[in-house]
Amino acid sequence: MxxxxxxxxxxxxxxxxxxxxxxxxxxxxxxxxxxxxxxxxxxxxxxxxxxxxxxxxxxxxxxxxxxxxxxxxxxxxxxxxxxxxxxxxxxxxxxxxxxxxxxxxxxxxxxxxxxxxxPKIRTVLDMGGQDCKAIHCDERGKVSNFLMNDKCAAGTGRGMEVMADLLSIPIKDIGELSYQVDQEPPPVSSTCVVFAKSEALGLMRSGWSKNMVLAAYCSAMAHRVSLLLGRIGVEDQFFITGGIAKNPGIVKRLEKELGIESVKTKYDSxxxxxxxxxxxxxxxxxxxxx
Amino acid sequence: MEDGKIKGKAMVLSGFDQEESAREALEQALKEAGLAREAIGIIVTTGNGRKAISFAKGDVTEARAAALGAVFLYPTARTVIDVGAEESRAIKCDATGKVLDFAVNEKCAAGSGAFTEAMARALEVPLEELGPLSLRATQTIPMNAQCAVFAESEVISLIHSKTEKADIARAVHDGLSSRVVAMVRRVGLNTELVLIGGVAHNPGFVESFKRTVGLDDVRTAAEPDFVGAIGAALAAAE
Amino acid sequence: MIANYGYKDGSGEFFIAIDTDKCNGCGDCVPVCPPRLLEMAADEYDPLSEKTVAAVREEERKKIKYTCAPCKPASGRGALPCVAACEPGAIAHSW
The missing domain is CATH 3.30.420.40 (ATPase, nucleotide binding domain)
Known part of the structure; x- marks a missing residue:
């Protein structure tokens, strides 16, 4: 090609x-x-x-x-x-x-x-290319509770890449496009990326637009991450690092689900x-x- | 099934519309049996879409159908291992096909046939050739990824590092069997076991499974795809 | 610190949580685990501390659902050897 x-x-x-x-x-x-x-x-x-x-x-x-x-x-x-x-x-x-x-x-x-x-940061979420880390830390930035999920591609940048590839959409546009829908669709039900891919193809066959599929996938990812965060307990203030912090499609949906806004800084996440x-x-x- | 004898059977790929697929399979089975739809007393469904079939009278769980079908075909079977396209399960049952215990791997492609499907794509070999290919492996290499998506990248980097495709294929089957065997150990391994489900067709998986589980011989159902349907028919007769 | 080793995938949540503040470094959990999943090591999540604590071996973290399976029969499950061996109660399984 x-x-x-x-x-x-x-x-x-x-x-x-x-x-x-x-x-x-x-x-x-x-x-x-x-x-x-x-x-x-x-x-x-x-x-x-x-x-x-x-x-x-x-x-x-x-x-x-x-x-x-x-x-x-x-x-x-x-x-x-x-x-x-x-x-x-x-x-x-x-x-x-x-x-x-x-x-x-x-x-x-x-x-x-x-x-x-x-120093007020207590919860840190890092969504990397191949893993997702949820961290609770103290006022010195010392870890007090953490989990890292690097076994499963769902909830990592890779899951997003697979979806971006499937739909032929540049990953940097996903966030914005996922809000160009008439109404927020229900989240993709499969967690596993392999099954979510088939589900996404099925949704497209049944008439969903690419943006709808993106919205459904972003909200599924946000939901999944919020569950992971639940394990270590989300406490304000909350900060997101890693590539996903640049994807408003996930960040805004996650903030809505958690009911907490993440702290934004002048630095590159x-x-x-x-x-x-x-x-x-x-x-x-x-x-x-x- | 009539008086405990199989009259007709058919298999179609599940399409987008599960009801439509079920109807098509039923019509083909009726044709084979030479029967009219009216001749059927009762229809019971099983499987992933068992609740979606409006023309069925009832449904049974996959585990129950698998145990009933397996014991009907192989009366000595006490452990039934069903490795399907999207999920796998290990069932411990008694002589009547009653489920005593079961463990399931679902909603994660790594523990089912979907794993081999994805790996066949990464290896660029047709799925049906993946098994025979792995039988030609000359060495056992480990596969680190436990996720189908990550395993795809691992397969690709193994190809780039000039690893033989046959060895990679064996690593793929070893990975899947180690997950299936762990599940079997949760219900307890009875050597009177039978392997069913679509993946039982794959000789590469069967060979890996034997090695992982430590048995010289493992019984594979002659028509592994039909065991669940036979079980459902038996449940219907009851 | 609570270190959660393991993962969540489509099939469920599988974590072994080790509370390093409770862990006294005795190492009793290491030999009782049939597949030898645990090890005693420097706390890699607190690089400025010198304490030795129990941890799940790195190469095992992505498959604990499978490796722990023999200790977790589908029914009739008893106490987990690692949890039972830990006197200060620093080890917990999420599933």
Whole structure:
């Protein structure tokens, strides 16, 4: 197929602070989050965000980690050897050759969320490409209760990708299109993505529009995630990280179901893991130099 | 069925309209039996769409139908393992076909025939060739994914890393059988078992199942798709 | 911290919850589990702590419904060995 398109990717980008001079900093700490779909690197200079990247994960973790950290350091003159401590996290965390330590993404997301959205955050939901994590944390961003679902594709970014592919709709448009319906349809009844696919095809055969199917799938996903969150107990304030945070089709429906609005910040929700990892790196760096 | 003897049977693929599919199957079975619709005293349904058939007099659960049908065909059977397209179940029953205990895997493709279907697509082989293909495997490789969607990606990356398709096919069947066997262990394994349901047609699954369960021989129903319907007919006769 | 190991899929919710605040690190749960699902390890969810706690082995987390099946007969179920062995009561199963 010549017109074969990848409907499920986000756009890549890198950023660094235009005014900060990293050469004046004492503590250069980095966090690298190698996820299943995207990888992020974030550099803290004396505990402040200096630079980050959000790129696609390649075919192997070491290359993706290098690409991410080089992306963050692009045009800054910084080199890998300048970083004093690096923490790896995410799916590929154990395969980052230049990292000093690997820390699970659950701990990193809680810590990152605490920095991004403040110490009042108690519930963190991270919907990644291949998993879904529900975390309860304290005022320091320390995990107090968590669950991670990486066994089943339903309720993960992958479930959404499968649906986007089936309907040939770019994933970034799903949220908006799912609200272009005359009335909110009942949710797709199958949890399993394989069965939901057949159900979606059946609904289309019976005359549903693509947007209706999207709406039904988004609300099924929101419902499923709210059940998962129920297990750890949802407490205000509530924060969503990961790619799904960018999908209003799920976020708004989930907020409605939970009766709580999620905290929005100026930060890109996808960097929470890398940010948390960098914060741990910064802490470990300070511990080590004490 | 007439006086406990099978007169006619038919199988059609379930379409979008379950009632229509049921009617079509009934008409074909009547044709085979050479009977008119009026000759049928009572119709009982079973299966996923058993409640959706308006012309039926009653319905029985899949577990009950499977046990009744299996014991009718194989009087010594005490454990019935039904692996269907969308769900699978393990049933412990007595000599009369009464269900003593059962465990079910449903609403998740990983524990049913839908898993092999999805993997056959990922391997780009027709479903009916997946079983024979896995019998040609030369090594046992593990499959980590427990979800059909994630397993599809795993299969694709195995193909990319030049793993033999036959070995992948065996890994697929091993994955499914380990899940089915876990379910069987919940009701207790009686070696007088019979394998029914569409997946029993798949020699690759049967071979994996034997290895996983640790038995040299496993009885497979001659016509695994019809056991449930026979059970429903027996329930109707009662 | 309550660590929930396991998953939820279309067929149900399958979690083993370990309360790491209650876990005293004794390791009694490890040998009693027939398929050896549990291990004692550094608490990976609290990277700044040095405590050793019980955890479900990573490679087992996606299939506990199946691995735990022999301890959970469809009827006539007794006490689960891991739960019974844990004196401080730190282990709970969701199903």
């Amino acid at each position: 010549a017109e074969l398109q990848e409907f499920w990717r986000w756009t890549e980008y890198t950023w660094h602070h235009p005014e900060m001079d990293w050469r004046k900093g004492k503590r250069l700490a980095a966090g690298i989050d190698v996820g299943s779909v995207s990888s992020q690197a974030l550099i803290l200079v004396d505990g402040e965000i200096y630079a980050f990247s959000n790129l696609r994960t390649g075919s192997n973790s070491p290359d993706s980690a290098h690409k991410a950290v080089n992306g963050a350091m692009k045009d800054t003159g910084m080199e890998l050897s300048n970083l004093k401590y690096t923490v790896g996290t995410g799916y590929g965390r154990v395969n980052i050759p230049f990292a000093n330590r690997a820390i699970t993404e659950i701990a990193c997301h809680a810590r990152g969320a605490n920095f991004m959205a403040g 996808q960097i929470a893991g890398a940010l948390g990892a960098a914060l741990f790196a910064d802490t470990l760096l300070q511990k080590g130099t004490q």
